[in-house]
Amino acid sequence: MIEFRLPSLGADMDEGKLLEWLVKPGDAVKKGQIVCVVDTAKAAIDVECWHDGVVHALLTEPGTTIPVGTLMAALREANESPAHVDDLLSALRAKEVAPKVTAPPPMAPHVVTAAPVAAARQRVSPAARRRADELHVDLAQVTGSGPDGAITILDVETAARAPTPTAEAAPAFARPTTRAEEMRKVIAAAMARSKREIPHYYLAEDVPLAIASAWLAAQNARRNVTERLLMASLLLKAVAAALERTPELNGFWRNGAFEPGTGIHLGVAISLRAGGGLVAPALHDVPRKDMDTLTRELLDLVKRTRAGSLKSSELSNATITVTNLGDEGVAAVFGVIYPPQVALVGFGRVTERPWIVDGEIRAIPVVTASLAADHRVSDGHRGGLFLAALRDALQEPEQLAKGKP
């Protein structure tokens, strides 16, 4: 039996509300397939299953809020019989106090298996869901007019205009919290924990980008728009290259000890413009990817973040975070580490600055790179080596752009 549990979605997301199942009992599931959608304080997340199997039973009802680690579904492996999985599941559920799963206990697992989950499903477009948050509209009270009864933005706005006696009677302090407020709260909790627990130290280094800029311009001059490269992705490659030299910045602080990351997965801080807040989904195995692949993945990741369609694997396992505030025009950024990670790299704006080259003052593009790191794991000397490696890597862009086998 394969236990499908709600995966960790990052330090600031310790619970989620199941919005809908995308599979039903009897469906075959392939490794990596998205099986359900879970709403968190930050966004609705597509949750993947990491095993091949056949859905045996769905144990969480849509609309239920559950903590990370909750057993949500059981899957059968290829060689397992349904009766065998029933037995295993009954034993498991007798052991675990399954949170918030409705009554009929192990005696009748078939009831759960057969439950028509789809009947209760309420289809809501992400945009409509966002609008409902803004207008404080309870979606359960809205009738959908879209395809399959889906709730549209228009339905939400119509519902918001309709006078509801309960809303008028409700005192001001009973106003439900919006997604923006909810997100601010979880970010506040994670950042306060970071500043409380992690002894940060900070370093900065100005990195000349004359060679990198020229290389990028030459590349882009002969590339179509769909193949164009970005300085942002070259900076990410440089972070990954430097981390290979200083692995103690890549990983987690857990149970009083450093746990090195398996692979270099860069969390990319992306600000959410509507209502503020940010999310840092991961680009996986960055050293192995060439610039073309990484740039396309970065573009896709940002687009999906804005559209609210991130996957659980992107939120669960970044080994370090990179924040690039250059486009907002700041000179440098000193970040707050996202626990349980142990370092954060920041980039400011790329600007032309006076720089000494071969004894002469020249105007060249320069970026200030910074490192915030956990003093329990590394010290300033190693942090300095990281920034030096980062600077050196950016002086050989062609080499840097390659993916390692």
Next chain:
Amino acid sequence: MNREELKRALLDELNGIAPEIDVAALIADKPLRNQADLDSVDWLNFLVALHGRLHIEIPDADAAKLTTLDKLIDYCAARITA
């Protein structure tokens, strides 16, 4: 495709890559990236979307000059009819 249709197509694609911005509030002759808060990744996503919608190639050297919605519309209009 006339200018009005072209403008609608551009705003439509902009909305696609940045659903949370209010495209109706954009001022056509003021810097677009500032108003819409587009970073370099959003901007490239927007150019790729335009390429897909209008089948025009925007060279890197030209893209930097297309700072306002008006300039974008002019540029695309010339490319489509060309």
